[in-house]
Every structure is written in C-alpha cells, then in structure tokens.
Amino acid sequence: MRRDNPLKHFAIAFAIAVLLYVIFYGGIQYRRVRKGPWQVTFTTTLAGDPQIIINQPALGITNQSIQFPGEAATANLPETMSFSEPWQVPYPVSFGRCVFMDTTFLPGTLTFQFFGHEIELLPRVLIIDHREQPWHADPAIILQRTNRAAGNQ
Numbered sequence: 001m002r003r004d005n006p007l008k009h010f011a012i013a014f015a016i017a018v019l020l021y022v023i024f025y026g027g028i029q030y031r032r033v034r035k036g037p038w039q040v041t042f043t044t045t046l047a048g049d050p051q052i053i054i055n056q057p058a059l060g061i062t063n064q065s066i067q068f069p070g071e072a073a074t075a076n077l078p079e080t081m082s083f084s085e086p087w088q089v090p091y092p093v094s095f096g097r098c099v100f101m102d103t104t105f106l107p108g109t110l111t112f113q114f115f116g117h118e119i120e121l122l123p124r125v126l127i128i129d130h131r132e133q134p135w136h137a138d139p140a141i142i143l144q145r146t147n148r149a150a151g152n153q
Contacts, residue, residue: 031105032104032105033084034058034106035056035059035106035107036056036057036107037056037083037084037103037106037108038055038056038110038121039054039055039056039080039082039083040052040053040054040055040080040081040110040121041053041055041080042077042078042079042093042094042095043077043079044073044077044078045067045069047069048073049067049068049069049070049071050067050068050072050073050114050115051066051067051068051140052066052112052114052119053065054066054121054126056107056121058107059123059135060135061135064126064135064136064141065141066119066128066141066142067142068114068115068117068143069142069144069145070145071095071115071145073094074094076094077094081093083101083107083108084103084106086102086103087101089101095114096112096113096114097112097113098110098111098112099111099112099113099118100120107121107123109121109122115143115146116145116146117129117143117146118130128143
C-alpha cells in the first residue's frame with residue numbers, strides 16, 4: 001500500500017497559489033497604469049502671464065490651458081511634470097503647490113493651489129474653485145486674480 005506524501009500536496013498548492021498571484025498581480029498592475037499619468041506643463045503666455053497646459057492623451061485631453069493674468073511666474077519655465085508616482089503632499093510645483101494626489105489608478109486625481117485658486121484634475125471633469133468645468137482645449141480658461149491671502153497659494 002502506498003502512502004500519499006503531504007509535502008507533495010503542499011508544494012502543488014503553493015505552486016498554484018504563486019501562479020495565480022503572478023497572473024492577478026500582472027493584470028491589476030496593467031489596469032492601474034494603462035491610461036498613463038497627467039502631464040502638466042508650467043509655462044507663460046506670450047504676455048508673460050503664468051499658465052498651465054494639461055494633457056492626458058488616453059482620455060482625449062490635450063492642450064487644456066489655464067491662464068493666470070496679472071500674476072508673476074517663476075524662472076525655469078517651461079517645466080513639464082508627469083504625475084505617475086505618489087509624493088508626500090503638500091509639495092511645491094512651479095508657481096503653486098500640489099495639495100492632494102491619488103495615483104492608485106492612473107491618471108488619478110490631482111489638486112493644485114495656484115494664486116489663490118484651487119484646481120482639481122479628475123478623469124471625468126475639471127474642477128476650478130469647487131465648480132465643475134467640462135474638459136475642452138479651446139478657448140483657454142482665464143482665471144482672474146483673487147482676494148485670497150498669499151498663504152493660500
């Protein structure tokens with residue numbers, strides 16, 4: 001009479017578990033990054049006013065411009081940032097700061113503060129100062145100066 005080897009059963013179960021883990025991990029990782037990150041370019045208009053240009057090709061969002069007339073831009077422009085990896089928030093970006101970032105499933109959600117304005121990038125909609133705006137490339141969105149304190153930037 002032949003006895004079953006329990007080690008053999010455990011080894012087979014372990015191999016099946018590892019195989020399933022690799023398959024599901026790869027699938028979830030692909031789903032997480034397949035659309036790619038937000039790409040934000042910090043630059044200036046021809047008049048020298050700060051402006052951001054938002055791109056997310058997988059969602060069909062290209063060259064969405066938001067301008068800040070009458071504000072001062074910093075040096076080292078243009079600068080393009082790709083928001084694919086999480087950072088500890090808040091952190092500075094050109095002429096503002098990022099106050100919220102969720103990149104679990106790209107493109108994720110980003111919230112910026114620029115010159116007293118709050119701008120949220122969501123796949124579904126653009127939110128400016130807590131008001132939803134549809135994504136569109138033309139015309140550029142022009143945000144006027146606010147009376148908020150400089151500490152809210």
